[in-house]
Amino acid sequence: MSSISDDRFDRRLLAMIGVILLGGLLGILNSTMAAVATDTLATAFKTSLSTIGWASTGFLLAVTATIPFTTWAVDRFGGRRLWLAGLLLFLAGALAAGLSWNVGSLIAFRVVQGLGAGLLDPLVLILLARAAGPHRAGRVMGMMGVVLSLGPVLGPIAGGAVLDSLSWRWMFLLSVPIGAVAWFLALRMIPTEGQDDRPASGRLDVMGMALLGPGFAAVVLALSQTAEQGGIATWQALLPLGAGVVLLIGYAVHAARSKAPVIDLRLFANRGFTASVTIMGLGGMALYASLFALPLYYQQAHGHDVLTAGLLMTPVGLGGALAMPLAGRLSDRLGSRGPATGGAILAALSAFAFTQVEAATPEVWTVLGALAIGLGSGCFSAPTMGSLYRTLPPALVAQGSSVLYMLNQLGAALGVAVVTLIVQTSGDVVTGLHGVYWFATAMMVIVLAAIPLLPGKPQQQDASDVLAKTSS
Template sequence: MSSNERFDARLLATIAVVLLGGLLGILNSTMAAVATGTLASAFGTSLSVIGWASTGFLLAVTATIPFTTWAVDRYGGKRLWIAGLTIFLAGSLAAGLAWDVGSLIAFRVLQGVGAGLLDPLVLILLARAAGPSRAGRVMGLMGVVLSLGPVLGPIAGGAILGTLTWRAMFLISVVVGAVALLLALRVLPRDEAGRGGGPRLDVVGLALLGPGFAAVVLALSQTAEQGAFAVWQVLLPFVVGGVLLIGYAVHARKASPLIDLRLFANRGFSASVTIMGLGGMGLFSALFALPLYYQQAHGHGVLAAGLLMAPVGLGGSIAMPLAGRLSDRLGARGLATGGAIVAVVSAFALTRVGADTPEVWPALAAFTIGLGSGFFSAPTMGSLYRTLPPPMVAQGSSVLYMLNQLGAALGVALVTIVIQSAADVITGFRGIFWLAVAANVIVLAVIPLLPGRPGAQAPVRDELARTP
């Protein structure tokens, strides 16, 4: 076996182990969302109170991501990955044994801290292992997890709740997580750096950026819960988050900020994170809206609606590895343009669906919207990592993940507003997909700003050097 083949085997093993850990957090989060009604009944509380089990998880993830940016270089990727898995496992076990709603919310927050370490690390570890020449194909494999996770979660959650208790959802995560932990200890390469060196923690930046993003995400979550923007539950966290983020922008002018905002001086980087944020908004709108359509317009149960959602994930899981691999040779622009056009047409087709439309047609449109999203997402992520010099991979990954989270939260908030303000289910459903059309049209307009063919783009380090 040649050295290249041995490297490829090690790389494939690393990818598999990292993706297993990444899938764990997504599945657990989406399964818990399906169980909201069951959990409210089990603890004798309201849906609004039990909703904090999911909201607390999301806020903990968002607030922890900026810390991961610094810690991965300070302590090393493998050490931080093991720590994240351990924290997530502890939170999962404790959540499965929760005795009241307060303990459940607290343990879900602990899970969120673990996931906040793992989620950006998935991107960081894969990008570093693959290198610029293989960024597209590896990000395409990552896209399989991003595509299937939100679809498999509701299906798995519905199946578990139909046969077992709610505690099984969290305890199954312990079993899968233990396997992921053992494999990570054996397979992930030893850290070459991260033995106490690296820059000092930007404590002020961490105190501003993490809570600032978390407050904005909380505002969007409250928008979905309250069904309106102009209420204090939304405006207060939004104002607090805005002030903290503005404070971080002022603070980031110092020499070594947690995340260097000069990253955005690079046109390709800014275009990439914008596309992924808008793509996340459009895709999560579809993932949120389709189950409601199948349940309210066709009378299907949770499990059947989840199965009918599967074409979205199937389309993405087919498109992303193929598009990612091609982008390593052809570049991102052409593939992403074709994908965005397919996504726009597919979302438009879903605006034509009515209550009497046979399920095969929205399922087919959902499949093609997954294909289209996959064809612009994987090349976009690949191009982003080809522009980033190694020292900036952690920062770029954190920015990408936070903006994707923000786009998803905004998508869910807008979906909720549209549904609650619509005259009927079908009108609301069509309005949601007009939003998806608009998001994908903007994606299509931004794609020309992506870097050209591999090797032709100016790296971010050049932009940083030119920017005072």
């Protein structure tokens, strides 16, 4: 998909962004809505919480395992065709999940949804990055950040609202009409790619696919089980962790020998790329710490119900939604380092402030602190993603997007596991909150140390092949 010229940016690109983000938002909302329905689903199917938890875990593992295939398929079949197929698969899974007759069918259909989401999620990044071009990468990533910021916050609120007034089935069935609208809009708004508009696709790296996708999925499963079991020293966590490590080491050996691996590990030889994915991964860990710990604090320290606690989390997403478009646009003109540094400092100071919060602290201060964390996160996230796509040549956008998304998945799972262990080993909710935010503060300090490694001003950047250094 060729970059859209400046004089047509507002008309064509904005319409396409809206359609793509509508489809991307469905996956985020659906997965986060389902997370708040665990108790309801366990009661409905007369099963245990650990069993029903596989409806969410299966979804997550299917997403993670599918991402490497998307890296190859987008160049083989074209972004538009793959987007339509992924959205159709996601909607079929949503419809079937809403009609599930037992817990086994629900888990199976959630896996189908995850396969569709595994196509859609990296495609959001790939399609937008290719359409915008390197000079508008920050602006477009900032627009996408509105969805990324609001989705995880609005999902639990929407899920709670649905469960209060409708059957649990509607958490999945409501996606169908909205997704159908998104599918027909995509037919009209996403342009068809010619073969010349996308990089040439080689043969599918079957061995790489068999090692990388399952390897990442196994590590994510191990982290999820660590959180569920209350520690890593259990067979439920150690078995998938060991399998994942072996598979990923095997992939590293395979990629070093292969001429066309599904993900070329020499991408990490580029300093700017490595800094970008590191910052996004660590920043995601810190953000998920807030999304996990703050609702618990509001419920246990202030006695709020789940829906009220979710509403009090809105400032986190609102801050990110406000900051990302502005910071992304600014980074296109001034470079990524300045906005990212300011945002990381604000997020670090806000996280540190939460280490001083007590049970009697007025909620107005925690709400303002949550807003500041969202603003800070947005200010470094959009410029960092923009710099990644200014660093990569078009031929490597798909690989870079997949690496970014997989590491974000891994960072989120690791963040939830660490936060869960902190909370479970703390004496009370306030002590747990302090521990979580000391962890978040440490992540922000590392992010600050990595920001100087990002590329400089846009006019100074070289969009040449990032593999050139290693091949010369």
